[in-house]
Amino acid sequence: MTDVAQLRSRTDPFRAAVTGAIRRFAVKLTVKALWQLAGHTIDGVQELVRAEVFGGIGIAARPPAAGKPEAIVVMVADAENPVVIAVRDEKTRAAVAGSLAEDETACFNSLAILHFKSDGTIEARPVSGGPPVALALKSDVTAVKTTFDTHTHPGVTAGAAVTGAPAVPMPAPVGTTTFKAR
Secondary structure (H helix, E strand, O other): OOOHHHHHHHHHHHHHHHHEEEEEEEEOOOOOOOOEEEEEEEEEEEEEEEEEEEOOOOOOOOOOOOOEEEEEEOOOOOOOOOOEEEEEHHHHHHHOOOOOOOOEEEEEEEEEEEEEEOEEEEEEEEEOOOOOOOOOOHHHHHHHHHHHHHHHOOOOOOOOOOOOOOOOOOOOOOOOOOEEEE
């Protein structure tokens, strides 16, 4: 049974404000810098708020329209808009990264996945389950650069236009479907 002190603690206005300061919302619209979020529906009216996305440095993402994205929002006391501090789309995550093994990480959207595997390899592949995509190796890029750097046309001044010159074959890339971390 709840005593008076416990009831007073649960209904304290400060405690209620703090408890409501961090909430989960459904993401409705992500076209602009401020996302539109949908909260509770009370008496047939759905709460809609605009929130700034406070993401990590070097990472930007927008959820797919077909997903069910959610956001964790912090209501900062004196801010004009609440702030999104975490987002997820469980529907896409379950479909794409649901089979991750222990000590694995994935960066993904609804079409492609970059999979950092527990054996130290990195794999890029389509979400549809197709084979890994061949990625250029540093040696491939170096071979192309070397071809450009060393290619000359006898009797032609550097920087001059070359017409009617025979085609010079480019080196065929080796490529790899898996990178090995060091």
